[in-house]
Amino acid sequence: MASVLQRISQIKQPRGGYLPLALFDCTSLADEFIISDQENIGKGLIGTAVDYLYRFICTHDAERAFSVSLLGAREIKEKERAMALLNSISGLDDLSIINACKLTGYDVCFRSSISRYVPVENILPNAETIQNIRVMVNRCKRYFDVHRPIVKFEVTFPGGYTAKVDSGDADFITTNTLWDLKTSVAKPTSLNTLQLFMYYLLSERSFGFGIDYVEKIGIFNPRRNESYLLDVLQISPEITATVNRDVLGTDDKFPIPFPRFL
Numbered sequence: 001m002a003s004v005l006q007r008i009s010q011i012k013q014p015r016g017g018y019l020p021l022a023l024f025d026c027t028s029l030a031d032e033f034i035i036s037d038q039e040n041i042g043k044g045l046i047g048t049a050v051d052y053l054y055r056f057i058c059t060h061d062a063e064r065a066f067s068v069s070l071l072g073a074r075e076i077k078e079k080e081r082a083m084a085l086l087n088s089i090s091g092l093d094d095l096s097i098i099n100a101c102k103l104t105g106y107d108v109c110f111r112s113s114i115s116r117y118v119p120v121e122n123i124l125p126n127a128e129t130i131q132n133i134r135v136m137v138n139r140c141k142r143y144f145d146v147h148r149p150i151v152k153f154e155v156t157f158p159g160g161y162t163a164k165v166d167s168g169d170a171d172f173i174t175t176n177t178l179w180d181l182k183t184s185v186a187k188p189t190s191l192n193t194l195q196l197f198m199y200y201l202l203s204e205r206s207f208g209f210g211i212d213y214v215e216k217i218g219i220f221n222p223r224r225n226e227s228y229l230l231d232v233l234q235i236s237p238e239i240t241a242t243v244n245r246d247v248l249g250t251d252d253k254f255p256i257p258f259p260r261f262l
Helices: 004-009 043-059 067-075 079-087 094-104 107-111 127-146 190-205 237-248
Strands: 025-028 152-155 165-167 170-173 177-181 216-221 226-231
Touching: 004 165, 004 190, 004 237, 043 094, 043 127, 043 152, 043 177, 067 079, 067 094, 067 107, 079 094, 094 127, 127 216, 170 190, 177 190, 190 216, 190 237
Parallel strands: 177 216
Antiparallel strands: 025 226, 152 170, 170 177, 216 226
């Protein structure tokens, strides 16, 4: 069995992908901020820090927002150091962002392998990186506060996983939309859209993942300050059946959005 991301790596998609980005409505958002290209830590680490800091800003629950980081720290017996970093995160000031970057450095110990761990004391974001993270978190907050308030973070799919895909979680859901957060420099790829599509199909099988039904799926990229939205009714039944069969390994053919608890 595999996670959603692991399963995607095993799949050869048709040209353009199962769910081409052209199907999505793209909205570019304008503000006065410019993202610097002088970052000095990895893009993946930055993306995780943005994700967790945004969760913290929304929920005021640092331990929940950085829960995976704490699990990683426990794997290498550095829970006490991780808690000290956690307790120093209070907002989007420089010190909080620096310590958030350090803390997310533990994620790899839980999500991947201890052998890939880099001592967190060596994670030292420069001023440009700190400001970029601050801008991206604020863009997330501004977009979702105004347009689509968050209903739930860390979206799992109880009862929805399959023999081929036994884990995977979307970033958050709003009242009718399942979202994934990306901070890449480039536009979403066919891998990203398949990931989101798989989350949607898992949600259709799930008995209690957070909301009654999903009307849209979306990607928000605060680095590019762009959102990508797709009404699930625009997805062809044939593609749905193919991905259910060939990717998820189920016999579900034509799931459509409907309230689960009528």
